[in-house]
Amino acid sequence: MTKPVTILVDADACPVKEEIYRVADRHKAHVRVVSNSPFRVPVSERVKRVVVSDGFDAADDWIAQEAGPHSVVITADILLAERCLKAGAAVLRHDGKSFDAASIGSAIATRAIMEDLRAGMAGMGGGPPPFSKADRSNFLQALDRVLVKLGRS
Numbered sequence: 001m002t003k004p005v006t007i008l009v010d011a012d013a014c015p016v017k018e019e020i021y022r023v024a025d026r027h028k029a030h031v032r033v034v035s036n037s038p039f040r041v042p043v044s045e046r047v048k049r050v051v052v053s054d055g056f057d058a059a060d061d062w063i064a065q066e067a068g069p070h071s072v073v074i075t076a077d078i079l080l081a082e083r084c085l086k087a088g089a090a091v092l093r094h095d096g097k098s099f100d101a102a103s104i105g106s107a108i109a110t111r112a113i114m115e116d117l118r119a120g121m122a123g124m125g126g127g128p129p130p131f132s133k134a135d136r137s138n139f140l141q142a143l144d145r146v147l148v149k150l151g152r153s
Contacts, residue, residue, distance in 0.1 A: 003070045004030050004046075005150045007143075008063045008089075010075035011035040015131050016094050016139050020074060021047060023140060027147040032066065034059045069153075072146050090146045094131065096138030098146075 007024055011017060011033045021042050024031045031047045033039055036059055041049045052058040060080045067073055067089035074092055075081055081091045081099040091099040 004028065005147060006030040006032060006066070006071045007147075008066055008071055008073045008084075009033045010059060010063060010073070010077055010080060011039055012037075012059065013076065014074060014094060016074070016136060019136065019140050020143065023143045023147065027144075027151060029072075029147055032063075034063050070150060072143070072150065074143075090150065092139070092142055092146065094139060095135035096140070096142035098142065 005027065007020055007029055009017065009020055009031065012035045014020075017033065017039070020031060021044075023029075024046065025044070029046070031041075032050050033041050033047070034050045034052060036052060036054045038051050039049060041047050050062060052062050060077060060083070063073060063075070063080060064083040064087065067084040067087040069088040071084075071089045072092060073081070073084040073089050074094065075084075076093050078099070081093075084091050085099060085101060093099065
């Protein structure tokens with residue numbers, strides 16, 4: 001019997017939790033919703049809520065420790081994505097774009113540049129663009145593709 005695919009969700013700022021539950025149910029994948037505070041999750045033997053301490057990076061550390069070749073990590077955190085890729089996991093952002101070995105280096109470099117720019121512009125706003133219907137649709141398609149691929153391996 002093959003090991004089931006597990007979706008590890010960096011849940012504190014995840015706008016696609018409901019979509020994850022639907023797609024996971026269709027593929028019979030397990031889901032671990034990891035956060036510093038409790039979230040309501042569906043009643044299912046395959047979906048589990050994991051509440052970690054409010055320590056710095058506690059959720060990231062738990063996810064990185066559990067990540068592996070039979071897992072999909074859902075996160076926008078670039079440094080967590082890098083850790084999970086090194087463990088062999090597939091990694092998707094909430095907008096459906098994937099992190100992979102070819103893209104993670106430039107994502108980390110861009111993050112560092114943006115961090116420096118923000119530090120030099122104290123008080124200036126910023127952040128990602130608003131989450132859109134297209135982002136939600138792209139995410140659903142990307143998660144489905146990854147789960148089909150992992151289901152075959």
